[in-house]
Amino acid sequence: QRRHQKIIEEAPAVIAKLDVFERMEKAAVTLAKMVGYVSAGTVEYLYNADNDTFHFLELNPRLQVEHPCTEMVADVNLPAAQLQVAMGLPLYRIKDIRILYGMDPWGSSEIEFDNPQIRPNPRGHVIAARITSENPDEGFKPSSGTVQELNFRSSKNVWGYFSVIASGGLHEFADSQFGHCFSWGEDREDARENLVVALKELSIRGDFRTTVEYLIKLLETETYQNNGITTAWLDKLIAEKVQAEKPDLMLGVVCGALHIADQAILSGFQEFQTSLEKGQIQSSNPLKNSADVEFILEGIKFKLKVVKTGPNGYFLLMNKSSLDLEAHRLSDGGLLLSIGGSSYTTYMKEQVNNYRITIGNQTCVLQKENDPTILRSPSAGKLINYMVEDGGHVFAGDVFAEIEVMKMVMELRSSENGCVHYSKRPGSLLEAGSIVAYLTLDDPSRVQMAKLYEGPLPNHESTATHGDKRHQVFRKAKCDLDNILSGYVLPEPYFKDRLRATVEKLMQCLKDPALPLLELQDLISMIQGRVPHHVERSIRKLMSSYASNITSVLCQFPSQQIASVIDSYAATLIKRTDRDVFFMTCQGIVQLVQRYRNGIRGHMKSIVQELLRHYLRVELQFQQGSYDKCVCSFRDKNKDDMLAVVQTIFSHVAVQQKNTLVIMLIDYLCDREPGLTDEMASILTELTQLNKTENSKVALRARQVLIAAHQPPFEHRHNQIESIFLSAIDMSGHDFCPENLQKLINSETAIYEYFKNSSTIQMKL
Known part of the structure; x- marks a missing residue:
């Protein structure tokens, strides 16, 4: 118990000896007879295990909330028995009572309760835990608020009831208990283990803290397991500030930083979208994919920068160390986080002074920068009175006011x-975080500041999430480049280095003839058993043939043959529904063979064109006048999809970084795949038509590539320049023909790039 209120109950009381327990029972019956009480009631004793003595505490003429403990070990429905007694039925005529004393349930013989033939024995053991809206980290202070989620998984040995539901809540004038869990077992240890498992699976998410984590801690202590607890045991733990198990420090830092930053980024987008919906055109400043985060955890101050690298990707920076993470936003506002090979479901509740982060069934509190000159109410309640005069002096730890919270007085x-x-004023109603008073400090310089953390982030490899096979690397690289073109860019000095490495990975994968084979193997394994065996066998045979000749220059991926196998079988299906189901099942394979219908080289071309088209699709929206005019025009065209407008503007904000990506792709093709530039002349021409200054570098590079593609080969141009020089000089040294040098001036070919390669030409002036 804490504050003389029970928090864990159990039955039977195995700590008491049998003869002492019998004396307790008889004393309770005697007491009820003395006062003439007839019905169900509860007698409480205080037991001293040192000398086997017990002392009367109170008699409650009613059932108490823990009465299911008695019901479960006695197998008696107490409320039903209470009603039957009120109806005038004697105890020996009640079925459950007769079964308890080993009598015929349908008999009518009287039972000698003072000296029964068969003494009732408890059936197993029961432990009950009260679920309250109290913060165990702050001395079990009660708090109120709404409930977003309450999920209890009952079993055959554990059940519970709750007075609130999801979307419900507790007000500040209610009792703090809102749930009760009961666990049955063959013995005490079995019941304890069952209750621990049930509490670990209990999920409660709301505005307030609960005692669930602390109850688990108590049930797992050696003192409780050995039944060595006393009425002062829990109060002693509270005084010693024993806390429930907390999540790993750096895990709490990472989860907290992600929640805080993601909320800040999301708020910026929502603010911008709201202004657009109102018809306002504001600057793109709110559209940021990064946020600086500061908080204090366990007395240590952490400063991080969180960058959103995609819809589900995050990049964390702290003290020159970095960490890549993947986190998915859940429909209920939580984040599903993958880190270090493990997944965590996390939630955040922002309060006035802190952020409460829940990771699984553990909680940590991230403190904001706390101003000691502002004294706030930690919970909603009613201000009773002040303990010192207005303007009076207090020392650290002194009580300056009392408030009433959930039927309790809190200092x-x-x-x-x-x-x-x-x-x-006294009597005022307070919200959580309400300012009650201000404090003028005696010595502001003595306020202790949190120490700044100077260590690195944890080092976790992210390859396990995406895989390191060639087709998995390709998907990751392609996704990263798409995210950059969508506006999710890293700050320098990380952006260019990572971009260069990603482009290199993408191109290496695109040139690998094993790429389509690996993709097809994944697709085949997914539909195995869902397509006819002979169709699967035919496709696998073509795959095997391609794999055996993959090193040959003439070997081509059998796209057409695989498509023929699928079409041939579909043609044999008479019912249209059967054909639709078959094509739906094979949809992934059909899309794959279409992508590779022009071979590896054609696939490379289509991927690069897809990336360039992504760039054009956004930037073409901002070529017709000023930023405000372009945004207004684009908004009017997409009034039904304002989110798409926001995402397009967000992408345009990162135009400089996108330019770097596009130029890098074009340079790669020119240097290593010059033949593809001719085939991509159409989209390169579209790039040259971008007329804004912010796109000028891309337009210029595309124009240079197109010009270079129409020039003769370098060797041919080199020989032509060399012949002009030689014709201008009389080899015998007698005549000089300057008119021939005029041909160099009139030539459409620049000559400076040939001088460094022309060692055979010498001029005499």
């Missing part, structure tokens, strides 16, 4: 020495 204490100036 508010000062954190520093100073003079208190009140801002609320």
